[in-house]
Amino acid sequence: SQQGExxxxxxxxxxxxxxxxxxxxxxxxxxxxxxxxxxxxxLVHLILIRSNEREKHSGRLRVTLDTSKKSSxxxxxxxxxxxxxxxxxATVITGANNLFFGTGTRLTVIP
Amino acid sequence: xxxxxQSPTHLIKTRGQQVTLRCSxxxxxxxxxxxxxxxxxxxxxxxxxxxxxxxxxxxFPPRFSGLQFPNYSSELNVNALELDDSALYLCASRFDTVxxTQYFGPGTRLTVL
Numbered sequence: 001s002q003q004g005e006x007x008x009x010x011x012x013x014x015x016x017x018x019x020x021x022x023x024x025x026x027x028x029x030x031x032x033x034x035x036x037x038x039x040x041x042x043l044v045h046l047i048l049i050r051s052n053e054r055e056k057h058s059g060r061l062r063v064t065l066d067t068s069k070k071s072s073x074x075x076x077x078x079x080x081x082x083x084x085x086x087x088x089x090a091t092v093i094t095g096a097n098n099l100f101f102g103t104g105t106r107l108t109v110i111p
Numbered sequence: 112x113x114x115x116x117q118s119p120t121h122l123i124k125t126r127g128q129q130v131t132l133r134c135s136x137x138x139x140x141x142x143x144x145x146x147x148x149x150x151x152x153x154x155x156x157x158x159x160x161x162x163x164x165x166x167x168x169x170x171f172p173p174r175f176s177g178l179q180f181p182n183y184s185s186e187l188n189v190n191a192l193e194l195d196d197s198a199l200y201l202c203a204s205r206f207d208t209v210x211x212t213q214y215f216g217p218g219t220r221l222t223v224l
Contacts, residue, residue, distance in 0.1 A: 042115075042215040045214070088154075
């Protein structure tokens with residue numbers, strides 16, 4: 001079964017707007033990662049946040065982590081048409097070293 | 112480009128057949144993981160190989176098996192194919208089992224008829 005659940009399942013915004021995606025998970029984690037997938041192809045690693053971190057930035061990306069609520073959010077600022085893709089959160093749970101993926105959010109950025 | 116390659120890109124098989132998928136890891140990476148991604152779902156962990164030994168497995172039956180070679184390339188073998196095996200199969204490599212970031216290949220799309 002999936003470790004995480006993303007919300008919303010689909011998101012459509014205008015270019016230049018911000019996009020926020022949320023992820024919830026079930027068990028204690030070592031870290032949480034966000035990946036992007038274009039058109040059902042390979043996954044691209046975007047950003048990693050460790051369980052002792054609360055916020056992290058990378059370019060136009062901002063990730064937050066709330067371990068008390070077992071949730072994370074990914075914010076993409078000033079979105080571009082090229083950001084159109086599916087976004088997945090993936091957790092590395094305590095005691096394991098493989099990734100548990102969520103169900104994904106399909107983001108469409110309209111030019 | 113992650114430096115991880117997979118072959119073939121697409122594959123069509125019939126139920127009951129066997130299939131072998133291949134993955135070439137990024138240079139210097141000795142750990143490879145395989146994931147199955149059904150349409151509209153997130154990837155699910157199949158198993159992981161570290162220095163030619165399986166060292167982790169997800170909830171997949173024994174007809175899913177793998178190999179890792181001395182050059183750290185890898186194979187995923189699936190026997191007695193079922194319709195539900197239709198999916199995108201992804202491999203991911205990393206420097207070792209404790210390295211957090213994994214690098215994914217483009218995937219092999221398997222269709223079972």
